[in-house]
Amino acid sequence: MKFFVDTADIEAIRELNALGMVDGVTTNPSLILKSGRDILEVTKEICDLVDGPVSAEVIALSAEEMISEGRRLAEIAENIVVKVPLTWDGLKACAVLTGEGRMVNVTLCFSANQALLAAKAGATFISPFIGRLDDLNLDGMELIHDIRTIYDNYGYETQILAASIRSANHMSEAAKIGADVATAPPAVIKAMANHVLTDKGLDAFVKDAQKAGIKIV
Numbered sequence: 001m002k003f004f005v006d007t008a009d010i011e012a013i014r015e016l017n018a019l020g021m022v023d024g025v026t027t028n029p030s031l032i033l034k035s036g037r038d039i040l041e042v043t044k045e046i047c048d049l050v051d052g053p054v055s056a057e058v059i060a061l062s063a064e065e066m067i068s069e070g071r072r073l074a075e076i077a078e079n080i081v082v083k084v085p086l087t088w089d090g091l092k093a094c095a096v097l098t099g100e101g102r103m104v105n106v107t108l109c110f111s112a113n114q115a116l117l118a119a120k121a122g123a124t125f126i127s128p129f130i131g132r133l134d135d136l137n138l139d140g141m142e143l144i145h146d147i148r149t150i151y152d153n154y155g156y157e158t159q160i161l162a163a164s165i166r167s168a169n170h171m172s173e174a175a176k177i178g179a180d181v182a183t184a185p186p187a188v189i190k191a192m193a194n195h196v197l198t199d200k201g202l203d204a205f206v207k208d209a210q211k212a213g214i215k216i217v
């Protein structure tokens with residue numbers, strides 16, 4: 001499973017990238033707001049830093065304006081993925097931008113039918129939002145499972161980009177189901193390294209090393 005980082009925080013991306021943990025980046029208007037940066041400027045910086053796909057989201061609501069914004073965003077760099085919402089206009093924009101040879105990520109997907117439409121419209125990525133479904137006491141992971149089944153049934157090439165990931169558990173569950181990509185905040189990716197038994201075991205080893213007077217360098 002590929003890891004995308006869900007942030008516009010340059011330093012966080014740089015840190016994870018140095019460890020080979022970044023296969024791509026996703027941003028959205030809320031993450032741009034959080035960064036306090038200009039969208040074109042910060043997105044360009046991310047694209048220069050990361051080799052993989054970098055999703056930048058349109059803000060328009062009509063297909064025509066989404067297409068114009070998508071073309072502008074795509075000028076930033078070769079690895080830009082234009083992110084459009086899963087509305088009827090978003091699907092229209094997806095079909096046009098895909099037809100122009102651009103990568104498109106269809107975002108805000110909350111149902112298998114929406115994912116089916118995005119695949120028909122030629123989306124490069126579909127972004128089902130796990131956490132926001134879980135917030136409503138629905139099963140976000142079940143949606144990933146349903147989309148995987150449907151895409152595999154018909155051989156759709158649209159990649160499933162599990163999004164709105166809130167925990168390390170979401171990452172392993174998405175991987176077990178076979179999501180092509182998962183996008184997560186830097187803190188969630190780092191939290192994947194944590195285990196209480198690792199901490200306990202390390203604590204014992206450190207104490208014993210001190211008792212034994214072990215010195216390596």
Ligand code: E4P
Nearest residue numbers: 006026027028132163164165
């Ligand atoms: C994905 O592309 C979105 O930017 C993101 O995963 C949304 O996550 P949230 O529901 O935690 O805001």
